[in-house]
Amino acid sequence: MNRKNVRVKIDELKTDVGLFKNLELSIGKVTEEKWAEPMGPTPFPSVTALRNWDMKLLQRYKPFYMPFCDLCCLCTYGKCDLTGNKRGACGIDMAGQQSRIVLLACCIGAATHIGHARHLVEYLIEKYGRNYPLDVGGLNIQVEAPVTRLVCGVKPETLGDLEEVLDYTETQVTHLLSATHTGQEGNNLDFESKAFHAGMVDQVGMEVADIAQIAAYNLPKADPEAPLVDLGCGTINVEKPVILCIGHNVVPSVGIIDYLKANGLDSEIEVCGLCCSAHDATRYYKRAKIVGPISWQLRFIRSGFPDVVVLDEQCIRIDTYDEAQKVKAPVIAASEKNCVGLPNRTNDPPDEIVKDLVSGKTPGVLILDPEKVGEVATKVAVQIAPLRKKFKTLPEIDEIIQKSKGCRQCDDCRRACPQDLHIPEAIKAASQGDLTKLADLYELCIGCGRCEEACPIDLMIHSFIVKAGEKQLKQETYKIRCGRGAIQDVEIRNVGSPIVFGEIPGVVAVVGCANYPKGGEEVAEICKEFANRRFIVVTSGCAAMSAAMTKDDEGKTPYELYTGEFTAGGIVNVGSCVSNAHIAGAAIKIANIFAKRNLRANYEEIADYIHTRVGAVGLAWGAYSQKAASIAAGFWRLGVPVIVGPHGSKYRRMLLGRADKEEDWYVLDARTGEKVYVGPAPEHLFYAAETKEEAMVMIAKLCMRPNDTTKGRAIKLTHYIDLHKRLFGTMPEDIHLFVRTVADIPVTMKDEIIKILEKKKWKETVIPDPTLLPRLVRKRKE
Amino acid sequence: MATAEPWQTAEVPGPKKAFVIAKADVAAKMINKAKRPVLIVGSKAVEIDFGDKKLIDYIIELAKKGKIPVVATAHMVNEFLKRDYKPKGWMPAVDISNRLTDPEWKGLDGKGQYDLALFVGLPYYMEWTILSGLKHFAPNLKTITLDNTYQPHASWSFPNTKVKDWAENLKVIIDNLGGE
Numbered sequence: 034m035n036r037k038n039v040r041v042k043i044d045e046l047k048t049d050v051g052l053f054k055n056l057e058l059s060i061g062k063v064t065e066e067k068w069a070e071p072m073g074p075t076p077f078p079s080v081t082a083l084r085n086w087d088m089k090l091l092q093r094y095k096p097f098y099m100p101f102c103d104l105c106c107l108c109t110y111g112k113c114d115l116t117g118n119k120r121g122a123c124g125i126d127m128a129g130q131q132s133r134i135v136l137l138a139c140c141i142g143a144a145t146h147i148g149h150a151r152h153l154v155e156y157l158i159e160k161y162g163r164n165y166p167l168d169v170g171g172l173n174i175q176v177e178a179p180v181t182r183l184v185c186g187v188k189p190e191t192l193g194d195l196e197e198v199l200d201y202t203e204t205q206v207t208h209l210l211s212a213t214h215t216g217q218e219g220n221n222l223d224f225e226s227k228a229f230h231a232g233m234v235d236q237v238g239m240e241v242a243d244i245a246q247i248a249a250y251n252l253p254k255a256d257p258e259a260p261l262v263d264l265g266c267g268t269i270n271v272e273k274p275v276i277l278c279i280g281h282n283v284v285p286s287v288g289i290i291d292y293l294k295a296n297g298l299d300s301e302i303e304v305c306g307l308c309c310s311a312h313d314a315t316r317y318y319k320r321a322k323i324v325g326p327i328s329w330q331l332r333f334i335r336s337g338f339p340d341v342v343v344l345d346e347q348c349i350r351i352d353t354y355d356e357a358q359k360v361k362a363p364v365i366a367a368s369e370k371n372c373v374g375l376p377n378r379t380n381d382p383p384d385e386i387v388k389d390l391v392s393g394k395t396p397g398v399l400i401l402d403p404e405k406v407g408e409v410a411t412k413v414a415v416q417i418a419p420l421r422k423k424f425k426t427l428p429e430i431d432e433i434i435q436k437s438k439g440c441r442q443c444d445d446c447r448r449a450c451p452q453d454l455h456i457p458e459a460i461k462a463a464s465q466g467d468l469t470k471l472a473d474l475y476e477l478c479i480g481c482g483r484c485e486e487a488c489p490i491d492l493m494i495h496s497f498i499v500k501a502g503e504k505q506l507k508q509e510t511y512k513i514r515c516g517r518g519a520i521q522d523v524e525i526r527n528v529g530s531p532i533v534f535g536e537i538p539g540v541v542a543v544v545g546c547a548n549y550p551k552g553g554e555e556v557a558e559i560c561k562e563f564a565n566r567r568f569i570v571v572t573s574g575c576a577a578m579s580a581a582m583t584k585d586d587e588g589k590t591p592y593e594l595y596t597g598e599f600t601a602g603g604i605v606n607v608g609s610c611v612s613n614a615h616i617a618g619a620a621i622k623i624a625n626i627f628a629k630r631n632l633r634a635n636y637e638e639i640a641d642y643i644h645t646r647v648g649a650v651g652l653a654w655g656a657y658s659q660k661a662a663s664i665a666a667g668f669w670r671l672g673v674p675v676i677v678g679p680h681g682s683k684y685r686r687m688l689l690g691r692a693d694k695e696e697d698w699y700v701l702d703a704r705t706g707e708k709v710y711v712g713p714a715p716e717h718l719f720y721a722a723e724t725k726e727e728a729m730v731m732i733a734k735l736c737m738r739p740n741d742t743t744k745g746r747a748i749k750l751t752h753y754i755d756l757h758k759r760l761f762g763t764m765p766e767d768i769h770l771f772v773r774t775v776a777d778i779p780v781t782m783k784d785e786i787i788k789i790l791e792k793k794k795w796k797e798t799v800i801p802d803p804t805l806l807p808r809l810v811r812k813r814k815e
Numbered sequence: 816m817a818t819a820e821p822w823q824t825a826e827v828p829g830p831k832k833a834f835v836i837a838k839a840d841v842a843a844k845m846i847n848k849a850k851r852p853v854l855i856v857g858s859k860a861v862e863i864d865f866g867d868k869k870l871i872d873y874i875i876e877l878a879k880k881g882k883i884p885v886v887a888t889a890h891m892v893n894e895f896l897k898r899d900y901k902p903k904g905w906m907p908a909v910d911i912s913n914r915l916t917d918p919e920w921k922g923l924d925g926k927g928q929y930d931l932a933l934f935v936g937l938p939y940y941m942e943w944t945i946l947s948g949l950k951h952f953a954p955n956l957k958t959i960t961l962d963n964t965y966q967p968h969a970s971w972s973f974p975n976t977k978v979k980d981w982a983e984n985l986k987v988i989i990d991n992l993g994g995e
Contacts, residue, residue: 726890
């Protein structure tokens with residue numbers, strides 16, 4: 034039992050002690066202890082509770098700051114020039130300022146997920162009650178909510194139990210945000226430690242959001258065979274009325290789907306989505322369709338496909354309302370976080386709202402009632418579809434050719450393009466009737482539209498690209514396994530040993546947004562490469578969608594070709610952004626279920642375990658958002674390295690190890706207390722790769738851990754060397770840093786490697802029972 | 816038109832901006848003057864085609880003529896090896912840059928930190944952030960970009976220059992390197 038605000042009022046109470054009148058007893062919470070596991074050292078950790086752990090990581094992985102702005106303009110003393118690490122008026126230096134911005138980004142990201150979780154939990158409690166059980170995997174999951182258990186030391190069993198968890202996360206984010214005020218924190222490493230804390234509470238918030246929706250909406254419950262659903266513009270039947278939902282909160286989509294089902298309209302209307310709402314809609318309703326990642330927003334709307342656009346929260350283009358108006362599609366804003374300046378019609382009768390939207394009297398409304406959103410969106414779609422006739426703003430080919438003739442070749446579009454795409458050349462070719470160069474840009478374009486903003490003669494360049502690539506757009510028909518949610522305990526039991534001993538060479542989490550340097554195809558290629566190498570590949574968010582957007586010769590997509598089981602060779606879509614918590618949860622459960630380490634409020638020990646033993650790596654190849662920053666921060670604190678694409682360098686700081694500094698790579702052998710050199714494994718904690726090839730080699734390298742058995746290390750080295758040879762054309766130069774004993778050397782490469790080791794004056798070392806925590810040493814050296 | 820504005824319009828710098836290299840032979844002189852230069856070559860070096868040769872081919876020539884050690888970033892080592900040139904080192908761009916901020920680093924040859932880092936061929940925005948890191952945290956290092964786009968965080972940068980002129984600039988630098 035877990036109740037908030039229990040109040041007992043007694044008008045009159047006669048006891049042996051005396052007579053009490055108007056006795057009122059108020060209890061904040063009643064806790065009935067059902068969890069036998071002893072409480073660990075850090076329940077509901079404060080901002081500084083894990084600071085020592087953070088500093089251990091930050092000593093090894095020192096920040097390398099790459100300021101994205103030389104100034105600070107946060108207070109009225111400023112602007113202050115911090116060039117060359119000068120101090121500003123408040124005394125902050127450049128390192129402090131950069132780490133402060135990192136913390137701010139992580140706070141924004143964490144607040145976004147936590148705010149989402151709070152809304153979701155409040156709504157679901159109102160709908161299903163506080164006692165609604167949190168079933169996220171039936172009998173297959175005994176350790177549900179591993180992140181919450183680990184961080185908070187509580188074991189939530191009902192929706193109501195999640196409230197105190199969210200109370201905690203909200204308090205922490207408030208404290209963290211307050212630290213960024215002028216004249217509070219100023220030390221860069223303390224800012225970094227706080228950013229880790231933000232990432233950790235973000236992971237809790239994500240877990241709360243996802244387990245609440247999995248339980249209440251009966252989304253796939255840790256199901257490796259979650260249904261295959263449609264993805265891509267070409268899968269959407271545009272002959273039907275189309276409702277498009279954009280954002281990261283499934284509640285309004287559920288309102289729509291429930292209304293369709295209740296009124297027998299589910300086969301009459303297409304419900305599709307962009308970004309994570311689309312993931313979650315398909316988890317709820319397998320006839321829902323995913324248009325694609327975030328970068329498909331403009332191209333889908335301008336193609337005229339949606340008849341109604343429903344906006345919830347997060348990662349929505351701010352100009353969606355304007356874009357939708359241009360294609361005569363009414364907009365329904367459904368989140369108080371994103372009101373779009375629209376009139377609040379929540380309390381108006383649905384038919385009145387429908388009439389106003391269909392007639393065009395009002396092009397958009399705010400409705401903060403998901404059921405009403407469902408009814409209004411459906412009725413508007415049905416009524417407006419025959420009127421709109423899929424009105425689009427894409428130009429015809431002739432128009433592109435004609436308008437391109439006016440191009441001055443000023444380069445402003447290219448200089449505005451984050452990808453530095455060769456737009457002027459493509460426009461020049463278009464002006465001569467050749468649209469192939471524009472079509473070539475379709476795959477590379479991230480759909481930001483900055484080219485159009487920059488064009489001095491107002492060419493609709495993005496629309497030109499989409500029109501030129503229209504054939505590709507319409508042929509986008511893929512299958513994705515919808516988000517399965519958590520990983521089953523039995524799956525962890527099966528893979529725990531081979532992961533920890535290194536025989537499964539690694540877990541690669543391909544996550545994040547779609548700000549890719551060279552299109553989403555690279556993501557699919559990376560996923561397939563590592564699944565073929567018998568790594569476990571886990572996906573989520575926009576990256577999970579990009580992983581689906583490729584086909585083999587027989588027309589099969591990766592999710593059809595690879596198992597959805599959390600096992601070697603699987604490509605496992607856990608779901609939306611908030612489902613990222615299950616990836617952390619899987620690593621945590623390896624420590625708990627396989628290694629039998631106590632989970633409850635035992636963060637430092639579990640993170641130490643994961644960092645030294647679980648060969649997991651995150652890859653956010655197209656990371657763009659503050660949420661991606663906080664998600665990464667959650668993994669940093671667990672000691673899991675994260676790779677981002679080249680655009681990720683704009684996060685302005687890396688956490689880089691120095692392989693050349695031998696003193697940085699010692700651990701304690703928990704058996705003896707001896708300090709043992711283990712090599713740079715893993716070498717970095719956060720790092721931006723320049724190319725896909727570099728990222729692939731680094732993924733294999735960052736999967737090595739001090740705990741690998743000789744067999745495991747030989748397998749991991751095989752992959753590292755093989756990829757290095759194939760993509761870099763040569764043997765790695767640092768191989769001697771990863772060979773601990775001769776038995777680590779892959780048999781097929783023995784002669785070659787022995788020669789290198791001799792040249793490098795390599796010395797054999799021991800394989801320890803590794804830890805960074807002196808308190809975990811079982812026997813101290815005399 | 817050669818202008819000293821950041822190539823990506825919004826990538827504006829702070830108060831301290833790169834000096835503009837108005838003549839390529841000036842760049843050669845600065846390289847010649849350096850005691851320990853290093854040349855960092857990114858992935859675009861193989862994508863940029865001047866017609867007769869690719870950027871990487873000019874860079875190899877330049878490195879050989881100036882006897883400048885090369886660090887290949889990304890997967891570029893492969894491209895160098897294909898051209899029978901072994902770079903002195905290869906590592907991620909952020910790794911070499913991080914080392915350049917460490918006064919104690921012994922360099923690729925164990926002889927000490929570098930005093931001049933030449934950058935070429937990284938994605939514009941990545942080079943921008945990296946050069947920013949070096950501007951702020953490597954006070955004893957001078958940086959020159961050999962790209963044809965203005966990099967405001969370098970110590971010295973060419974202005975935004977047409978590809979044809981870029982090739983000419985590289986030829987001038989190569990011609991004027993060494994000589995002692």
